[in-house]
Amino acid sequence: MIATISPDELGTPEVIADPFPAYAALRDASPLRYPRVRADKTNAHSESSYAWALMRHADIMSALRDPAAFSSNTPLAFKATAYFPLIHDDPPRHTQIRRVINKSLSPARVAEMSGWIGQLVDEMLDAAGPGPIEFMQGYAFPLPIRVMAKILGLPDSDHAAFKSWSEAYVSYASMPAEERARKLLEMAHYLPQAIAERRARPTGDLISIITEAEVDGKSLSDEHMSGLVSVVIFAASETTTNLIGNLLGLLADRPELWWQMRADRSLVDPVIEEALRYQAPLQRKLRLTTRPVRVGETEIGPGELVDLCYGAANRDPAVFEDPETFRPGRPDVAQLISFGHGIHYCPGAMLSRIEVRLTVNALLDRYASLERGDSPAERQRAAPLAFGYRTLPLVFR
Template identity: 30%
Template sequence: MGQDTRRGYARGMKSTVHWGVAHGLPTLFLQRAAARGDLQARLIRVGSLGSDDEVFGLIEEIRSKGPLYRSSIGHVATSHSSVRHLLTSDDFRSGPPTDEGLLGRIGRWAAPDALHPVKPPSLLVTEPPDHTRYRKLVTRVFTMRAVERLRERTEEIAAGLLDDLEPRATSSVDLVEAYCAQLPVTVIAEILGVPDAERFKVLDFGSAAAPSLDLGLGLRRYRSTSAALARFDAWLGDHLEHLRREPGDNLLSQLVAVREDGAGLSESELKATAGLVLAAGFETTVNLLGNGIALLHDHPDERARVVADPTLWTNVVEEALRLDPPVLLTGRMALRDTEVAGQRVRAGSMVTAILGGANRDPEVFDDPLRFDVGRANARDHIAFSAGRHHCLGAQLARMEGEVGLRAIWDRFPDLRLDPGARRRETRILRGFETLPATLRP
């Protein structure tokens, strides 16, 4: 057996071991817990492939157990107040639990080296002071003023994509592939200096790596996701090196320059931050656009209200984010013994925050299951999380959502969704994998 063969065998063995610890064993546990009626396990098992009735029906069943449901996995928060408390309290940190036992040590030994969205130094799972330092370096590109400067360019991109769809307007097209994905990836690629010829790679990486946030992946999906992350890691290293040689007027060039001055991010921190901004900068917006198109299609009376009063488009985005958020849930770990909704939570316990539950809390939103484009407090949703991990790109996503939804419905007011829409096979991100439509029926 040659050296390369032995190395390949060792990598394959470690990959299988890591899958077993991180996904295989948890899947068996979830299966058994779900069979016993555990509502959180059932929700995880159903995932985003479940119908709206299945997914949100389970969330409402969990809500009926009180503001903090105790499952065999941990705790689940569904009320608006408990979710907001969980996301803003210093008693909790982001990221998965740290297992110091044998399985935890095995998992860390077998874990792949490539960057991962829920592995340090990702912004998603770091805490101050590192989180403060990373975030400060990238917030300047996502300020309200900076985003508004991008609005005109985003409108141009949307118009160009719709021009390209005109010749196909009388036949069925997949709006996710042809529009919902293309608009945000083009915007974020321009912000981050990705050449036109490379943008398809970013799309491929994003769709392939999206399941990396989930628990309970099958071995085949785990391997394809890990391979996509490894390719993304390698590509990102090459892209950053290119920007060192030929810097441009974009965020990544600025971050690279700061690092070169010795005051910025280390190489691993730079890659993790750039990778997250690149992926998160379009993946969730794809979901927002698809979910928003579907909601407007299914509620023609509400769509007519927006046609009559175009000032409502901003609120359409907020109501779509509230009713069908691009991120269904997130998790936090208790750093110390504390309380949530008056219930004790022990240090080391995991608490899942159901963003989709908080956004449908009848204590905050009247008739919460209704899609209401004029809802006065629609912006009180927590679709972008809260606290120090509030979404960096929230203003950008809002602007792209408003521009993208308005542009397609203005151009194709008779748009009809066709049979065959399919949700993504992800449990945390919630959106459409395919959304076929005829633009001019």
């Protein structure tokens, strides 16, 4: 039975922690307007904002295919939201900046990296042991950040700071304003120094590529270089971390699937793809309308915020048969949009899948079974754009 829920609840901690009942209850009413961020009375600089939530797969795909009408330049709608290259860019600038990132994340380059990523996975799992382990802090948080630090050319020893900055970026609605400002200021001081060092002594890493890149025949400004490096850090920290955690949580509740994968490794990739559909690490993506648009029977005016609810689209019964069931190997999984679509398809999607695949196979090599730890897992309840665990106690045997 589908629960009754108000659109006003979409931004609440309870729905952030488990959005899927809300999607099922509200999908037929999509698009619907809801309070995306509530003003903080203790912070004079905070502001409330409303957005239209799109929850049907077809509507979200239409919006992703029309960046001219559904712009990524959402900072235009806020007084105090920072602009980040690539995330907030539209064509043609987005296309040019994406080429810069693709130089380090092309399929050939990512395939070359798989060897040392596998070594890092083995090193971290050896250090973690069978547990009991709090898997998020012990593995899922640091692995993607350490991989991306290597690609960027940043010190591995600084990965904890990178994660802290990423949390400050995504927790715009919950983290105390002073704490968030302090962490983002730390990042603002750190990155220009790293960029200046690489400009003076290029080493072929991604930061070196960024310092040498040109857009419209001009080098990127120092501010835009720092912003682009920040985007890469944020993406690595949130998407892959949450995918790893969500997948291990699903497997901990399905021991028979663990045994099947140990016996037949061809099942690993279908299980990863179904985890991406069933519990998408990125739940919502914000857009800003540039002109009046019609979505279904609803007219949305220009200058309106629109949340593309990826997690709802991935469970749309109009596209996915029996969408509330975790079913690896389903033929319709190709329609998932967890990494986006079109020009904004995540350039790190292949890298993320490789990190997860290497992790799962290494764990299957080591352990006959997986189960949850004694203390309960805890979902993050602060950032509406993400779906993942804050803590995930596990035991491997």
